[in-house]
Each structure stands twice: as structure tokens, then as C-alpha cells.
Amino acid sequence: MTSYLLERAWVDGAVRDDVHVEIEDGRFTSVTPDWQSLNLSGGARADKFRNPRSTGDSERLPGLTLPGLANCHSHAFHRALRGRTQRERGTFWTWRDQMYAVAGRLDPDSYYALARATYREMLAAGIASVGEFHYLHHQPDGTPYDDPNAMGHALIAAARDAGIRIALLDTCYLSSGFGEPPTGAQVRYDDGSAAAWGERVAGLKDEDGVTIGAAIHSVRAVPKDQLADVARGARGKPLHVHLSEQVAENEACLNAYGVTPTKLLHDAGALGPLTSAVHATHLTDDDIALLGSTHTVSCFCPTTERDLGDGIGPSRRLHDAGSPLSLGSDSHAVIDLFEEMRATELDERLATQRRGHWTAAELLDAATRHDSLGFDDAGTIAVGHRADLVTIATDTPSTAGTGADENTAAFAATAADVTHVVVDGRVVVRQGDRDEIGRALATAIERVWA
Ligand SMILES: [Zn+2]
The missing domain is CATH 2.30.40 (Urease, subunit C; domain 1)
Structure with a gap:
């Protein structure tokens, strides 16, 4: 004891x-x-x-x-981009090309080292659970590794060795855009079909502190006729999806299918309390009503959304419609859930020219929401709950x-x-650990760019 x-x-x-x-x-x-x-x-x-x-x-x-904080949206390898992409002009789409350059360089060993160091940085920031939205599955030419889950297993090992709980949100990614095949680094993400994705994911197993969940990368990356297959494959487990982060994605979806991404996901049975809509930035009134009435979680990542110039999503309106808020550091331009908390309120102020949308208690609730990662028993200092402090x-x-x-x-x-x-009752960070964490990050990132 x-x-x-x-x-x-x-x-x-x-x-x-x-x-x-x-x-x-x-x-x-x-x-x-x-x-x-x-x-x-x-x-x-x-x-x-x-x-x-x-x-x-x-x-x-x-x-x-x-209580322990929950980082509900992470791409661990994006940590290698911090300080390197911010100097560039452009848009989300030009940033994405830079991100793909890192995606092309990683192998299971270098991914493990980078993720482990990144998860240590998260722990030092008070984060006890991470939702890793994982789509970097295969070798650079698209061939599966001998262990088809080598990259996923590298992330699980990195989390376990760092001391953080992980929901591995294994991501289905089948197309570059509506009706377009994957190209370049994207061939590493592609399983060929939702059925093949499901077969590969079946090789990953839950363990204590590890939840295997699912993700639809976005409505541009999974064709309409396979969305329901992924949603069915995720049944009973967390399902996350990038939603309406960019206006261009909404327009392309309307052109392809005549409905918004939210409506498309709803019709495929992909919304609900176990689903997290990540970003949820550019929404119609009907989208907000659908996300709210299905109690889909809204996962906001304000420091990434401002870094990428995404825009400001309607966090309070979503909450009031019935959609609980969670938070994530996504691209890790910053890993600081305290900053994500206040940015949620401060962004609303910029958008509305009014103050006082979220109370500190509500923001703390959002930052300690672990249930969308499958850890319903975390986030509260209470008898019987996971002991995070x-x-x-x-x-x-x-x-x-x-x-x-x-x-x-x-x-x-x-x-x-x-x-x-x-x-989980184990001391994972003490004062003075920051030097070691900084050294591990520097080494792992130098290796990626070498
Ligand atoms: Zn993301």
C-alpha cells in the first residue's frame, strides 16, 4: 500500500x-x-x-x-516536426507534405524511440492516457512487415516502457481523396480494403493499460461503401475520426456524395457515444444537432488547429447540443493540456467577441475525460478508480x-x-526528470532526420 x-x-x-x-x-x-x-x-x-x-x-x-489528464488525439511521430514546419508559409495541405516526409522515414525501431520519448514528454505534462491515432502501418513501398502490426506493436511497447496508458486507435486509410488511390507516403497507410484492415487489427490485443480501438482517418480516406464496415468492426470499442478540419474536405464530400461529412458518417452508423469527432471545426447547424443528439464526443486540439490555420470550431454549441468535449495535442506543436484547456475558452472569445463560455471546472472535466479512450475508470480521484495523480x-x-x-x-x-x-499507482515522473526526457527526444528526432 x-x-x-x-x-x-x-x-x-x-x-x-x-x-x-x-x-x-x-x-x-x-x-x-x-x-x-x-x-x-x-x-x-x-x-x-x-x-x-x-x-x-x-x-x-x-x-x-x-486527476491524470487524457490526451485524446495524438500522432506521436509528428513530434519530429516541431520547430521545423512553423517557419514555412502555406496551408494545411503544404504542411501535410512536410509531415509525409517524416512518415516516409520511420521504421519500427526509430518509431519506438520517437514515440517513447514523446510519451515521456506527455507524462511530464501530466498526461496519463494517450489516444494514438495510428495510420503508419506498412513498409515505405506499402508491403506489410513480417509482423503486419510491427508499427502498432512499436507504439504499444513505447507506451508501456514510458509508463503511459494507450488507446491504439488503429486507423483505416484506403484512399487519398474521394475516388483517388493512395500515393507516395500514403501507401504505408493503406490496407487495401476495410475487410483487410479488420483482419490486420484482429491481431492486436487489449491488455491492462492498452485498449485497441479503431479510427476512420477521414471521409476522404475511407470510401462511402466501406465506412459502415469500419464502424461495425469498432463496435463496443472507441472509434475516432478526423471530421471537417478543412473547408476543402467538406466541399469535396458534398461534391462526391451530396452530404456533409457528419451526415455521411451518421448514415453509415459511425456516430455515437463511443465515437470521437476530432476537430469538428467547420460544421453546419444540422451537423451540430446530429453530433449532439448521438452524444458523439467532440475532440478539440486547439494548439494544432491554430498552428495549421484550421479555424475555430463551435466547442460550446456542440457541448450544449449534447456532445461532450475532450482534448488532444494532435500534431504536438505543443504538448500541454493546460494550454489546450484555456485555448478552448480563449478561441471562443476570439470567435464571438464575448468572454466566459467555459468554466475552469468544465475545462478540467474535458482534460480528464478518459472514457473516449476506453478507460472509463480513470480521470477521478475516487475510491475504486485508477490511481493517477x-x-x-x-x-x-x-x-x-x-x-x-x-x-x-x-x-x-x-x-x-x-x-x-x-x-496506475506508479510514480512515472519526479522533479528533475526533464533533462533526461529532453535528451531522449533530441536523440530520437536527430535519428529521424539523419
Ligand atoms: Zn490528427
């Missing part, structure tokens, strides 16, 4: 003081706020938190402790004087303020 004494923690939708937690077999077995007042006379609490050593058998964690310092230049409450998390903190991270 391990126990911690948390100076302040987010429990039951509120910040509580002196929270004592006990952990066994990776789960919380007790959660007790106001521990000191139950056990000590007044005044002792302050002394304990000033004392740099452990109090009794419980390790003390000063600052504000949150993310502690942020409340006395740094970013966070000092901000109240040490949920507004600190949503509107002041950065990933650099995270001091201590526990995932």
Missing part, C-alpha cells in the same frame, strides 16, 4: 485541502479530505507542509493535485498568487509546472 498527503486536490468537482489517499494494486482504496483536521490539532498542518520530508508513512505532495506547483512564476484552485489549472498553469506524476 502507498499513501500520499495532498496539500490541495481536485476531488468531487471541488478543490479540497489535506487530501489523504491510499493506493493498492494501482487503484485508490481511500480518499479522505481534511485529513489533518481529523488527525491533528490546529497549526500542525502548516508545519507539515513546510517540512521538506515525508510526514509519517505518507509522502506529502505540496501544490495542487489533479498530477501535481502542479502553485508557487512558480506562472502559478503564484492565482488561488491554487481550478482556475490555476485552467488559466495559469503550464506543463512545466508539473512536479510529480503517478499513473
Whole structure:
């Protein structure tokens, strides 16, 4: 049994003081706020938190402790693009050519090293679960590896060795555009048919901390007549899809099928509470109503959407229609869920010229939504739940004087303020780990570009 004494923690939708937690077999077995007042006379609490050593058998964690964060949309290999594509002019589509250059260079070994280092960066930012939207399946000429899931297995091993939970969202990608075959790097993504995709994915197995889910890359990458096959293949598991990130995709879909991408997915039976619509940027009123009435999750990735010039999606209107919000760092221009939280609110302000669309508590809910990754038992500091703890310092230049409450998390903190991270009861990041994480990233990225 391990126990911690948390100076302040987010429990039951509120910040509580002196929270004592006990952990066994990776789960919380007790959660007790106001521990000191139950056990000590007044005044002792302050002394304990000033004392740099452990109090009794419980390790003390000063600052504000949150449940583990969920990064619901990741392409791990895009981390190699940070700082290299931002200097270029162009559009999403010219950025995509640069991204394909990295996609063409990776093999299972270099992918493992890059993903492991990237997942360590996520852990250091307080992320306990990652949804890896994985489409880089085959060798550069499109031939399957001897193990047809060699790349997927590399990602699972990278996550396990880094210490993060993973939903491997194995992605079906069959066409470059509407009626166009894959070309260039895209041949690495292509299984030939939804049926062949399903056969390959059947070789991947769930294990503790690993969910095998599915993804439709986009409505341009899976022909209409095979969308329902992928949706059926995903039944009971998470299904993610890039949706209406670009106006050009909406226009091409309307030209090809006479309906919006949202309507197309709905007609194929691909929407529902286990589906996450990633980006959901350029939507009609009817699209919003369909996503809301089916309780499809909206996964927003504001730092990527601004990096790529995608536009600003209607996050609040989707939520009010019935679509829960989740967050992701997608292309990893930034890996900082605190920034994704506040960007969701701040983008709405830019779009509407009004303030106050999302409360800090709602944003924290979005950042701790693990159920769209198949981890329904994570994201809450509560008995029986997975024991994830993310502690942020409340006395740094970013966070000092901000109240040490949920507004600190949503509107002041950065990933650099995270001091201590526990995932499934195991300490995965301690203060001082950042140097090692930076070195591993530099080495892995140099290898990709060498
Ligand atoms: Zn994406």
C-alpha cells in the first residue's frame, strides 16, 4: 500500500485541502479530505507542509493535485516536426507534405524511440492516457512487415516502457481523396480494403493499460461503401475520426456524395457515444444537432488547429447540443493540456467577441475525460478508480498568487509546472526528470532526420 498527503486536490468537482489517499494494486482504496483536521490539532498542518520530508508513512505532495489528464488525439511521430514546419508559409495541405516526409522515414525501431520519448514528454505534462491515432502501418513501398502490426506493436511497447496508458486507435486509410488511390507516403497507410484492415487489427490485443480501438482517418480516406464496415468492426470499442478540419474536405464530400461529412458518417452508423469527432471545426447547424443528439464526443486540439490555420470550431454549441468535449495535442506543436484547456475558452472569445463560455471546472472535466479512450475508470480521484495523480506547483512564476484552485489549472498553469506524476499507482515522473526526457527526444528526432 502507498499513501500520499495532498496539500490541495481536485476531488468531487471541488478543490479540497489535506487530501489523504491510499493506493493498492494501482487503484485508490481511500480518499479522505481534511485529513489533518481529523488527525491533528490546529497549526500542525502548516508545519507539515513546510517540512521538506515525508510526514509519517505518507509522502506529502505540496501544490495542487489533479486527476491524470487524457490526451485524446495524438500522432506521436509528428513530434519530429516541431520547430521545423512553423517557419514555412502555406496551408494545411503544404504542411501535410512536410509531415509525409517524416512518415516516409520511420521504421519500427526509430518509431519506438520517437514515440517513447514523446510519451515521456506527455507524462511530464501530466498526461496519463494517450489516444494514438495510428495510420503508419506498412513498409515505405506499402508491403506489410513480417509482423503486419510491427508499427502498432512499436507504439504499444513505447507506451508501456514510458509508463503511459494507450488507446491504439488503429486507423483505416484506403484512399487519398474521394475516388483517388493512395500515393507516395500514403501507401504505408493503406490496407487495401476495410475487410483487410479488420483482419490486420484482429491481431492486436487489449491488455491492462492498452485498449485497441479503431479510427476512420477521414471521409476522404475511407470510401462511402466501406465506412459502415469500419464502424461495425469498432463496435463496443472507441472509434475516432478526423471530421471537417478543412473547408476543402467538406466541399469535396458534398461534391462526391451530396452530404456533409457528419451526415455521411451518421448514415453509415459511425456516430455515437463511443465515437470521437476530432476537430469538428467547420460544421453546419444540422451537423451540430446530429453530433449532439448521438452524444458523439467532440475532440478539440486547439494548439494544432491554430498552428495549421484550421479555424475555430463551435466547442460550446456542440457541448450544449449534447456532445461532450475532450482534448488532444494532435500534431504536438505543443504538448500541454493546460494550454489546450484555456485555448478552448480563449478561441471562443476570439470567435464571438464575448468572454466566459467555459468554466475552469468544465475545462478540467474535458482534460480528464478518459472514457473516449476506453478507460472509463480513470480521470477521478475516487475510491475504486485508477490511481493517477498530477501535481502542479502553485508557487512558480506562472502559478503564484492565482488561488491554487481550478482556475490555476485552467488559466495559469503550464506543463512545466508539473512536479510529480503517478499513473496506475506508479510514480512515472519526479522533479528533475526533464533533462533526461529532453535528451531522449533530441536523440530520437536527430535519428529521424539523419
Ligand atoms: Zn490528427
